[in-house]
Amino acid sequence: MHEFSVTSQIVQSVLAEAEKRGAKKVTEVHLVVGKLTFLGLDQVRFAYEALIKGTIMEGSRLAIAEQEGIVKCGNCGYEGGFKYEDDPLYHVPLPTLKCPQCGNVVNIAAGKECTIKSVKMMV
Amino acid sequence: MELSEDLLKANQRLAEENKLFLHQNGVCTVDVMGSIGSGKTSLIEKLVRLLKSRYKIAVFKGDLTTTIDAELIAKHGVQTVAINTGKECHLDANLVRKALLKLDFKKTNLLFIENVGNLICPAEFPLGSDKRVVVVSVTEGPYMVVKHPFIFMEADIVAINKVDLAEAMGVGVKHLEKDVKTINPKAMVVPTNCRTGEGVEHVAKALGL
Numbered sequence: 001m002h003e004f005s006v007t008s009q010i011v012q013s014v015l016a017e018a019e020k021r022g023a024k025k026v027t028e029v030h031l032v033v034g035k036l037t038f039l040g041l042d043q044v045r046f047a048y049e050a051l052i053k054g055t056i057m058e059g060s061r062l063a064i065a066e067q068e069g070i071v072k073c074g075n076c077g078y079e080g081g082f083k084y085e086d087d088p089l090y091h092v093p094l095p096t097l098k099c100p101q102c103g104n105v106v107n108i109a110a111g112k113e114c115t116i117k118s119v120k121m122m123v
Numbered sequence: 124m125e126l127s128e129d130l131l132k133a134n135q136r137l138a139e140e141n142k143l144f145l146h147q148n149g150v151c152t153v154d155v156m157g158s159i160g161s162g163k164t165s166l167i168e169k170l171v172r173l174l175k176s177r178y179k180i181a182v183f184k185g186d187l188t189t190t191i192d193a194e195l196i197a198k199h200g201v202q203t204v205a206i207n208t209g210k211e212c213h214l215d216a217n218l219v220r221k222a223l224l225k226l227d228f229k230k231t232n233l234l235f236i237e238n239v240g241n242l243i244c245p246a247e248f249p250l251g252s253d254k255r256v257v258v259v260s261v262t263e264g265p266y267m268v269v270k271h272p273f274i275f276m277e278a279d280i281v282a283i284n285k286v287d288l289a290e291a292m293g294v295g296v297k298h299l300e301k302d303v304k305t306i307n308p309k310a311m312v313v314p315t316n317c318r319t320g321e322g323v324e325h326v327a328k329a330l331g332l
Contacts, residue, residue, distance in 0.1 A: 002212055002244055009130045036273060037131065038243050085305050090269045097276055097307045105309045108276070112247070115129040 003043035006114060011051045018056060018121050026057040028120035034067045036111035041066075069095070069111030075104035134248050137216035141223065141251025148228040150181075152236065153330060154250050156274060157258030158267070159240030162284040164192045165317035166258055166326065167235050171199045173320075173327055178233040183222050185214040185239045192237070202230060213244035216251055233332070242267070246274040254330055258317075260284040261294040268302035275303055278310045280329045286314045286322070 010031065018026050029048075033039055041064055048062050072079045076099060083100035084093035099106045145152050155163045164184070171180055181202040184193040193205035204222045206214060219236060226234075236252060238245040242259075257278040259267050262285050268275055275281065281303045289296050300312045311329045315322035 002247075005211065006130055009133075013128055013130070038247055038273075094269055094306060095272050095276075096305055097309070098305075105307075112131065113129050114131045118125050 003039055004047045006039060007044050007047035008051055010114075010116060011048065011055070011057060013116060014057060014119055015055060017119060021121065021123060023121035023123050024056065025122040026060045026119060027122065028061045028063065028118075029057070030117040030119070031062065031064045032067050032113060032115045032117050033064055034069065034111040034113045036069045036108065037114055039114060065117075067111055067113060070109045071097070071099070071106035072109040073099040073102060073104055073106045075099065076102040078102070078106070079109065131247065134216050137220060138249040138251040141216055141219055142253070144223065145234065145251060149232050150228065150234050151232065151332075152234045152250075152252040152254075154236045154238060154245075154252035154255045155258060156238045156242070156245045156255065156278075157240065158242050158260070158263055161240070161258045161260045161263065162282075162315075162317040163237050163240065163258050164195060166256075166282060166284065166315065166323065167237055168196060168199065169317050169320045169323040170235065170327060170332075171196065171201055173323055174233065174332055175199065175201060178332070179230050180233045180235070181226055181231040183214075183219065183234065183236040185218070185237055187211075187239065202227060208239060212239060212241050213248050214238050214250055215248045219250045242271040242274050246271075246277050249277075254279045256280045256282060256326070256330070258282045258284050259299065261286060261289045261292050261296065261299070264292075265294045265298060268299055268306065272306045275306045275310065278303075278307060280311045280313060280326060282313050282315045282317075282322070282326055284315045284317050287316045287319075 052058050078101040082095040083098045086093045157163045182196045183204050185206045190205040193203045197203040204225050206222050313325045
């Protein structure tokens with residue numbers, strides 16, 4: 001829902017890094033986006049294309065890897081995917097903060113990130 | 124070239140700074156989220172009325188445009204800062220930081236931040252508050268909670284509002300409560316009618332105020 005503002009931060013960060021290193025051209029940007037974010041990847045790609053026009057990033061490839069949601073339990077030590085409740089009323093399985101192993105409340109350990117992992121540029 | 128810059132973490136870092144700054148100034152902060160028209164402003168108004176003799180209250184009121192709600196709250200004689208986001212669908216830690224510069228901390232020890240009406244984006248942008256409240260009203264229908272699990276995972280307290288209309292709407296308050304508890308067993312659920320003030324003292328209690 002706020003893909004444009006997040007993507008414009010991505011482009012600004014890459015441009016700042018490229019300038020710092022005296023790059024002439026940016027050719028690839030690798031992004032990791034957590035599945036618990038509300039970032040629509042199609043919209044991110046669309047905003048990216050619009051934002052890089054006329055910059056040294058124009059023509060660069062945006063590669064996006066998705067990160068699954070991971071929870072950690074402080075009680076039994078479980079670390080892994082969410083426990084889902086599946087009730088026909090919900091239409092889709094509902095993610096919950098209950099530990100799949102012991103039922104305690106878990107903390108979210110991964111899945112909320114939006115990280116620039118690496119950038120390829122020509123210096 | 125390896126780079127590891129998390130763009131959402133940048134907001135989280137700022138939020139942590141806000142929290143530290145608020146604590147250093149002796150301010151407890153509550154962030155109120157919920158749909159458009161769920162009753163966020165009404166809840167804050169009623170909380171202000173209930174608590175203003177015991178706390179020095181300030182309110183940040185987030186909206187895309189206009190200061191209508193901010194003026195409603197300012198009528199209660201508390202410091203109010205309108206944060207107009209322009210086009211953004213949520214408040215972020217940076218907007219809150221800017222608003223903090225306008226606060227008189229000698230006159231503040233309790234801050235309510237009303238987020239932009241939205242059950243999606245605010246979940247992603249912590250602001251630096253101590254507690255997060257989500258307001259959901261029965262007039263939004265029976266599936267509002269299960270359709271937006273992630274914001275309810277963020278909530279410390281959920282106010283189920285407009286309970287006086289539950290029967291007319293055919294929406295079960297208990298059912299909404301069960302949905303919240305399924306997603307987030309640690310969230311406290313309080314049924315309210317923020318027009319009359321019913322249940323608002325329980326919200327205050329749940330906030331430890």
